[in-house]
Amino acid sequence: GENVEQHPSTLSVQEGDSAVIKCTYSDSASNYFPWYKQELGKRPQLIIDIRSNVGEKKDQRIAVTLNKTAKHFSLHITETQPEDSAVYFCAATLTGTASKLTFGTGTRLQVTL
Amino acid sequence: DAEITQSPRHKITETGRQVTLACHQTWNHNNMFWYRQDLGHGLRLIHYSYGVQDTNKGEVSDGYSVSRSNTEDLPLTLESAASSQTSVYFCASMKSSYEQYFGPGTRLTVT
Numbered sequence: 001g002e003n004v005e006q007h008p009s010t011l012s013v014q015e016g017d018s019a020v021i022k023c024t025y026s027d028s029a030s031n032y033f034p035w036y037k038q039e040l041g042k043r044p045q046l047i048i049d050i051r052s053n054v055g056e057k058k059d060q061r062i063a064v065t066l067n068k069t070a071k072h073f074s075l076h077i078t079e080t081q082p083e084d085s086a087v088y089f090c091a092a093t094l095t096g097t098a099s100k101l102t103f104g105t106g107t108r109l110q111v112t113l
Numbered sequence: 114d115a116e117i118t119q120s121p122r123h124k125i126t127e128t129g130r131q132v133t134l135a136c137h138q139t140w141n142h143n144n145m146f147w148y149r150q151d152l153g154h155g156l157r158l159i160h161y162s163y164g165v166q167d168t169n170k171g172e173v174s175d176g177y178s179v180s181r182s183n184t185e186d187l188p189l190t191l192e193s194a195a196s197s198q199t200s201v202y203f204c205a206s207m208k209s210s211y212e213q214y215f216g217p218g219t220r221l222t223v224t
Contacts (some may be wrong), residue, residue: 001172006155032211034211034212034213036215042217043203043215043216043217043218044156044203044215045215046212046213046214049211049212089155089156093211095211099144099207099211099213100146100158100161100171101146101156101158101213102158103155103156103157104155105153105154105155106155
């Protein structure tokens with residue numbers, strides 16, 4: 001089955017700096033890679049996703065890049081703000097009837113003033 | 114507005130008791146999922162369903178069961194609660210575009 005590794009487990013940046021979270025996956029057939037943000041005590045919320053037919057996707061201050069050859073994908077947050085502080089999870093799946101997501105273990109991002 | 118809800122939000126139970134966690138979505142999604150979330154493990158899949166009368170085991174299904182009698186609901190049952198099942202449980206449903214949306218979660222404590 002799929003295995004997703006996520007690094008780092010914790011990340012502290014100063015407000016305004018950039019943050020990068022990296023994930024690697026094991027199943028070369030996986031073709032859908034979402035990122036979720038989870039604030040303390042809240043549900044995970046989808047913030048951005050990418051499919052294997054593109055290498056990069058941007059949405060305002062967040063972007064995701066995908067390297068299919070190396071089987072890794074990354075989340076980039078620019079101009080970080082205190083409200084970006086949360087736990088971020090990456091996931092991977094092969095789309096189809098089930099589309100079971102395999103999640104990474106999460107990265108706790110802290111944005112300090 | 115369409116949504117996904119879970120109940121109860123918090124539950125304390127004793128070892129050996131049967132517990133059922135409810136999940137209800139109003140999007141009419143066919144695919145629904147149950148996860149547990151524990152520190153250091155992220156979100157792990159317990160069971161999932163493609164539609165009515167269709168259920169499947171995930172990676173951590175031992176001690177859990179689900180049933181799907183209608184599109185809106187996927188209740189999760191702990192047959193005989195164990196302390197190792199103390200966790201936060203999330204239900205999710207999936208749009209046709211593969212985006213999963215999570216419920217607010219149930220915090221279960223087994224004493």
